[in-house]
Amino acid sequence: MGAVGDSVQPVGEVRILAQTRLWPAIAIPGVAAIAIVIGALATGYVSWYAVGGVAASFSIAVARRHNTVLSDDKGLLLRAGRALSRSYAWSDIERMGWRDTGLWGSTLQVHPRGGPYDVPGPNSPIDVGKVWRPRRRYADDPMPALLQHHGIKTLVDR
Numbered sequence: 001m002g003a004v005g006d007s008v009q010p011v012g013e014v015r016i017l018a019q020t021r022l023w024p025a026i027a028i029p030g031v032a033a034i035a036i037v038i039g040a041l042a043t044g045y046v047s048w049y050a051v052g053g054v055a056a057s058f059s060i061a062v063a064r065r066h067n068t069v070l071s072d073d074k075g076l077l078l079r080a081g082r083a084l085s086r087s088y089a090w091s092d093i094e095r096m097g098w099r100d101t102g103l104w105g106s107t108l109q110v111h112p113r114g115g116p117y118d119v120p121g122p123n124s125p126i127d128v129g130k131v132w133r134p135r136r137r138y139a140d141d142p143m144p145a146l147l148q149h150h151g152i153k154t155l156v157d158r
Contacts, residue, residue: 008086012073015142018098018106019068020132025061029054060105061132069108069129071146076110078129087128088112090150094122097155098143105132109155 032054040046070077075089088110095111108129111122120126147154 008077008084010070010072010077010084014070014072014077015146017069017071017076017108017143017146018129018131020064020066020105022061022065022132025057025065025132029057029061032057064105064130064132067129067131069131071142076108076128090152093150093152095153095155095157096147099127099155101130105130107131111155 032050036047036050036054064080066079066081068079070079070084074086075092076087078085078087092112093110094113097109098106099109100106107127109125110120110128111125112118112120114121116123118124146152
C-alpha cells in the first residue's frame with residue numbers, strides 16, 4: 001500500500017466526500033479583520049488576541065485550501081495540496097463519520113478495526129481528513145451509501 005504521503009492512483013470510481021470551500025475561509029476572517037480595524041480606529045486600541053486569531057484563521061485557510069477527501073473502490077483517499085495519498089482501505093474501517101470542529105472546519109474521524117487497545121483502533125479514533133467548511137451537505141451525499149455498501153457503521157451506531 002505505500003507509505004503515507006506517497007502519491008497513489010485512484011482505483012475505479014472516485015467520489016468526492018468533502019473538499020475545502022475557500023470563500024468562508026477568506027470571508028469569515030476578513031469580516032473579523034474589518035471589525036478589528038474599525039474598533040482600533042474608534043477606540044485607539046488594538047486587541048492583539050483578535051489579530052492573532054484572524055492571522056491563525058488565514059493561515060489555516062491557506063494550508064487547507066486544496067484539501068479534499070475522496071473515496072474509490074479500495075478505500076479513502078486524501079488530497080492535501082497536490083499529493084494524493086491512500087488513508088484506509090474499506091476493510092480496515094469499523095466506523096467513520098464527520099466531526100464538526102467549529103470555526104476551524106470539519107474532520108473525517110475513522111475508527112479502524114483492531115483490538116481494544118490498538119492506537120488508532122476501534123476505541124481510539126483518528127482524524128484522517130481535515131477540510132475547511134466542507135462541500136458535502138447536498139442532496140447526493142455519497143457517504144451514507146458508501147458506509148452501507150462497505151458495511152461500515154456511522155459514529156453514532158453501536
